[in-house]
Amino acid sequence: MSWETVIGLEVHVQLSTQSKLFSGTSTKFGAEPNTQANIYDLALPGTLPVMNEAALAMAVRFGLAINAEIGKKSVFDRKNYFYPDLPKGYQVSQLHYPIVGLGSLTVTLEDGTERVIGVTRAHMEEDAGKSLHEDFHGMTGIDLNRAGTPLLEIVSEPDLRNAKEAVAYLKKLHSIIRYLDISDGNMAQGSMRCDANVSIRRVGDTELGTRTEIKNINSFKFVEKAINYEVMRQREILEDGGRIVQETRLYDSDLNETRSMRSKEVANDYRYFPEPDLLPVVIDDQYIESVRASLPELPDQKSERFATEFGLSHYDAGVLVSSREMAEFFERVVEICGDAKLSANWVTGDLLGLLNKNNWEFADSPIDAERLGTLIARIKDKTISGKIAKTVFEAMIEDQDDVDAIIDKKGLKQVTDSGAIESLIDEVITNNPDQVQQFRDGKEAVFGYLVGQAMKLSKGKANPAQVNQILRDKLK
Amino acid sequence: MAARTIAELALALRDGETSSVELTQHYLNRINQANTGLNAYITVCEEQALTQAKLADQRLADGDSSPVCGIPLAHKDIFCTQGITTTCGSRMLANFVAPYNATVVEKFNAAGAVTLGKTNMDEFAMGSSNETSFFGPVKNPWDMERVPGGSSGGSAAAVAADLCVMATGTDTGGSIRQPAAFCGITGFKPSYGRISRWGMIAFASSLDQAGPICKSAEDAAIMMNVMAGLDRKDSTSVDLAVPDYTADLEKSLDGLRIGVPRQHFAEGLNAEVETAVREGLKEFEKLGATLVDIDLPNNHLSVSAYYVVAPAEASANLSRYDGVRYGYRCDNPVDLEDMYKRTRSEGFGDEVKRRILVGTYALSAGFYDAYYRKAQQIRRLIKQDFLDAFDQVDVIVGPTSPHAAFALGAKSDPVAMYLEDIYTIAVNLAGLPGVSIPAGFSNGLPVGMHLVAGDFDEARLLNVAHQFQRATDWHLQRPDFKIEEGSA
Numbered sequence: 018m019s020w021e022t023v024i025g026l027e028v029h030v031q032l033s034t035q036s037k038l039f040s041g042t043s044t045k046f047g048a049e050p051n052t053q054a055n056i057y058d059l060a061l062p063g064t065l066p067v068m069n070e071a072a073l074a075m076a077v078r079f080g081l082a083i084n085a086e087i088g089k090k091s092v093f094d095r096k097n098y099f100y101p102d103l104p105k106g107y108q109v110s111q112l113h114y115p116i117v118g119l120g121s122l123t124v125t126l127e128d129g130t131e132r133v134i135g136v137t138r139a140h141m142e143e144d145a146g147k148s149l150h151e152d153f154h155g156m157t158g159i160d161l162n163r164a165g166t167p168l169l170e171i172v173s174e175p176d177l178r179n180a181k182e183a184v185a186y187l188k189k190l191h192s193i194i195r196y197l198d199i200s201d202g203n204m205a206q207g208s209m210r211c212d213a214n215v216s217i218r219r220v221g222d223t224e225l226g227t228r229t230e231i232k233n234i235n236s237f238k239f240v241e242k243a244i245n246y247e248v249m250r251q252r253e254i255l256e257d258g259g260r261i262v263q264e265t266r267l268y269d270s271d272l273n274e275t276r277s278m279r280s281k282e283v284a285n286d287y288r289y290f291p292e293p294d295l296l297p298v299v300i301d302d303q304y305i306e307s308v309r310a311s312l313p314e315l316p317d318q319k320s321e322r323f324a325t326e327f328g329l330s331h332y333d334a335g336v337l338v339s340s341r342e343m344a345e346f347f348e349r350v351v352e353i354c355g356d357a358k359l360s361a362n363w364v365t366g367d368l369l370g371l372l373n374k375n376n377w378e379f380a381d382s383p384i385d386a387e388r389l390g391t392l393i394a395r396i397k398d399k400t401i402s403g404k405i406a407k408t409v410f411e412a413m414i415e416d417q418d419d420v421d422a423i424i425d426k427k428g429l430k431q432v433t434d435s436g437a438i439e440s441l442i443d444e445v446i447t448n449n450p451d452q453v454q455q456f457r458d459g460k461e462a463v464f465g466y467l468v469g470q471a472m473k474l475s476k477g478k479a480n481p482a483q484v485n486q487i488l489r490d491k492l493k
Numbered sequence: 494m495a496a497r498t499i500a501e502l503a504l505a506l507r508d509g510e511t512s513s514v515e516l517t518q519h520y521l522n523r524i525n526q527a528n529t530g531l532n533a534y535i536t537v538c539e540e541q542a543l544t545q546a547k548l549a550d551q552r553l554a555d556g557d558s559s560p561v562c563g564i565p566l567a568h569k570d571i572f573c574t575q576g577i578t579t580t581c582g583s584r585m586l587a588n589f590v591a592p593y594n595a596t597v598v599e600k601f602n603a604a605g606a607v608t609l610g611k612t613n614m615d616e617f618a619m620g621s622s623n624e625t626s627f628f629g630p631v632k633n634p635w636d637m638e639r640v641p642g643g644s645s646g647g648s649a650a651a652v653a654a655d656l657c658v659m660a661t662g663t664d665t666g667g668s669i670r671q672p673a674a675f676c677g678i679t680g681f682k683p684s685y686g687r688i689s690r691w692g693m694i695a696f697a698s699s700l701d702q703a704g705p706i707c708k709s710a711e712d713a714a715i716m717m718n719v720m721a722g723l724d725r726k727d728s729t730s731v732d733l734a735v736p737d738y739t740a741d742l743e744k745s746l747d748g749l750r751i752g753v754p755r756q757h758f759a760e761g762l763n764a765e766v767e768t769a770v771r772e773g774l775k776e777f778e779k780l781g782a783t784l785v786d787i788d789l790p791n792n793h794l795s796v797s798a799y800y801v802v803a804p805a806e807a808s809a810n811l812s813r814y815d816g817v818r819y820g821y822r823c824d825n826p827v828d829l830e831d832m833y834k835r836t837r838s839e840g841f842g843d844e845v846k847r848r849i850l851v852g853t854y855a856l857s858a859g860f861y862d863a864y865y866r867k868a869q870q871i872r873r874l875i876k877q878d879f880l881d882a883f884d885q886v887d888v889i890v891g892p893t894s895p896h897a898a899f900a901l902g903a904k905s906d907p908v909a910m911y912l913e914d915i916y917t918i919a920v921n922l923a924g925l926p927g928v929s930i931p932a933g934f935s936n937g938l939p940v941g942m943h944l945v946a947g948d949f950d951e952a953r954l955l956n957v958a959h960q961f962q963r964a965t966d967w968h969l970q971r972p973d974f975k976i977e978e979g980s981a
Contacts, residue, residue, distance in 0.1 A: 056592065056593060061819065062581065063572075064691075067725065068728070095809050106813050288853065289861075290856055
């Protein structure tokens with residue numbers, strides 16, 4: 018039996034506005050519990066919402082970045098349910114008239130193929146507070162700092178067909194929101210949350226199978242694992258002749274399994290109705306164009322430009338633009354040293370390797386773009402060889418001094434003085450008579466050995482090209 | 494002294510005939526003696542009032558000419574007053590001390606008015622007789638066995654009994670106008686959005702509106718000048734300049750076209766009430782107005798539409814009262830669900846529960862389209878009726894209530910109570926300004942005449958009401974309300 022997986026992702030992105038969606042309270046992360054909740058956030062009697070325009074602008078930016086319809090008249094609705102982390106007893110959200118309509122984004126898979134994934138809609142809504150169960154001995158602590166923070170809920174079309182595609186979509190989404198600078202997009206911290214809707218059907222079927230919603234996934238890695246587990250679980254049930262229960266399931270990352278949370282069939286009736294305390298949000302073309310004018314260059318555009326302007330391969334360009342920080346870092350390096358290919362290698366190779374090893378962000382890098390650019394410039398002007406540059410690079414991690422100072426300190430300047438190199442080579446020829454004879458007799462391979470000896474003698478500092486040339490001359 | 498109007502008291506203060514402290518003490522004495530019987534006030538702010546009065550006297554001495562400076566007022570207990578208990582007539586908020594001031598309260602404070610206290614009201618503004626209050630019913634000063642009307646019954650009774658010269662109220666379906674009619678005073682509801690709802694505890698968000706309760710249209714105009722205006726903290730507040738509402742009071746009514754809706758003079762209207770209102774209409778003709786018969790064809794749907802929309806919005810607005818963060822919480826809850834259930838069962842009265850249930854039902858899956866959506870569509874039709882009418886006329890006049898004040902406990906059927914607002918409710922659904930002014934008596938009890946104008950035509954409405962009050966003296970009638978020993 019051949020099965021097809023259908024996945025849709027619901028991603029909640031916390032918008033990085035300074036204040037909340039409907040109140041002026043700060044949204045800064047990490048404050049003491051209940052110190053960032055004002056009378057509106059606490060739902061005191063008589064309080065009223067006032068919409069944060071910055072959140073609207075961020076939502077529109079996102080819509081434009083995914084080429085979506087922008088809702089020129091969007092409406093807030095009340096979504097009613099009782100829970101202690103929801104002070105008003107309703108969440109202000111958007112149901113029938115969201116700020117962003119149908120759009121799409123292009124995802125590049127591991128094998129290089131591209132797929133266009135539809136985004137059904139994106140809407141603004143308030144976040145709830147946090148319920149803390151540990152530390153409270155049979156009770157629950159409610160922290161309302163987060164209550165009222167603006168969220169953008171982004172719903173994909175059920176276009177994804179396997180876990181890897183889902184991860185690629187999520188990463189592309191993450192990249193876009195980071196480029197737009199509308200959110201920290203940090204899954205571990207909760208500023209980007211992903212729920213996966215998963216169903217399977219027999220290949221050829223047009224109707225969708227019963228789906229389950231998977232929650233509590235907090236990393237890209239777990240998205241892949243959770244989906245794969247769920248697909249397998251559903252397959253086993255269906256192949257055994259059973260039926261899938263439409264429900265919400267929680268992903269347990271320790272046990273790598275999903276567990277039933279509540280049945281969506283007896284789901285809450287949210288009794289949505291238009292929010293009477295807010296007017297419909299009406300925006301015109303002028304507003305939309307002014308937001309469009311503020312858009313930064315997005316990953317796809319940047320990638321194209323890197324390929325054409327810098328002559329990079331599509332693959333290299335793709336890697337460089339996968340994060341805005343890396344792309345900007347790279348551009349700065351090129352600005353300084355003028356060599357795009359070398360810069361690309363160093364940034365995606367040595368530097369990225371260093372950052373990943375230590376779990377550092379580009380912003381935390383001990384080697385900034387200026388210094389890396391200078392390092393590469395010194396290779397190009399032959400002050401040091403590429404190989405020696407690696408040694409300098411290592412030194413630069415601990416030593417914050419500028420590149421030239423480090424090269425000096427460590428005495429790593431390349432030897433380019435032909436006189437000095439000549440004496441080096443003379444010494445090598447003198448000390449290796451057998452190999453010299455073998456070369457003169459026609460054994461070409463031994464040349465490399467002799468070059469190596471010269472490099473060793475110079476402690477790696479001799480300019481390799483010159484060594485090659487002078488040695489060849491002397492051996493004629 | 495207490496029998497005077499705002500305008501008269503302002504003059505007395507400026508002339509040095511009295512001081513704000515003296516005036517305030519005078520009202521406090523009357524409240525002290527009368528309130529036990531009348532139950533118009535839930536909270537009296539004796540100390541704070543006298544402190545405010547002293548400051549007002551200082552301002553007056555410095556030459557401050559604000560029209561309400563030093564004048565004592567009462568706030569319906571639905572307005573948040575910082576540092577003062579704000580109960581909304583409910584056990585649910587009996588212990589709630591507001592940490593902030595409603596915009597309406599701020600405006601009166603800034604203008605130098607003196608807050609005497611918080612007046613009684615139907616619980617969460619749900620009622621037409623002030624009998625649903627957790628703090629007991631309010632009595633009508635004209636007849637202590639009868640209701641003052643609701644939900645702003647406390648404010649109306651207080652003004653009628655001269656326990657304050659002005660009071661704030663709120664009107665969602667008639668809650669300023671109907672008590673004004675029952676108590677023989679003037680109650681004004683402006684257009685929706687004219688006065689800020691910030692700090693005004695929400696009942697039905699798209700219908701609630703604050704307004705003045707006082708002795709005359711002139712006084713209402715003075716109060717409107719203080720209360721009206723854009724407030725950015727209320728997203729439904731309208732960005733329209735506030736005119737001086739006293740400026741056009743003296744305009745002649747010559748050529749005024751008055752619409753008389755057929756539907757408001759039909760079955761159910763008490764004969765004496767009808768007579769009083771028709772006499773009032775003749776008065777308007779004497780003043781130069783023409784009467785035009787008009788139709789409000791969808792009027793009969795207004796009560797039904799209202800009793801879907803208002804409870805629906807209320808059911809959500811009252812969800813926050815759950816015992817978690819403030820207000821009433823049941824004793825020793827066993828778990829979350831127990832706390833929610835018992836807090837809300839014990840904290841809310843029957844009428845509030847009734848409306849929450851109705852509202853929840855009207856919004857629920859499978860019923861939303863048939864009830865809530867349908868009601869909102871009817872609302873548009875009702876508004877259109879008014880817009881069509883205002884093509885032909887300038888104001889619409891009819892009775893405020895089908896009868897005068899009824900006896901306490903007389904209306905035990907909730908639906909019968911809902912029909913009390915049959916003439917006033919459509920005005921809230923349409924968002925228009927309306928006012929009730931005294932127009933006569935029925936069996937010794939006051940009868941109110943109801944006037945409605947077009948969107949943001951408050952100035953005209955006040956002008957028309959004021960001219961009626963120049964030509965008649967119904968609004969000068971006082972109840973035979975005695976305060977024992979030591980009263981003024």
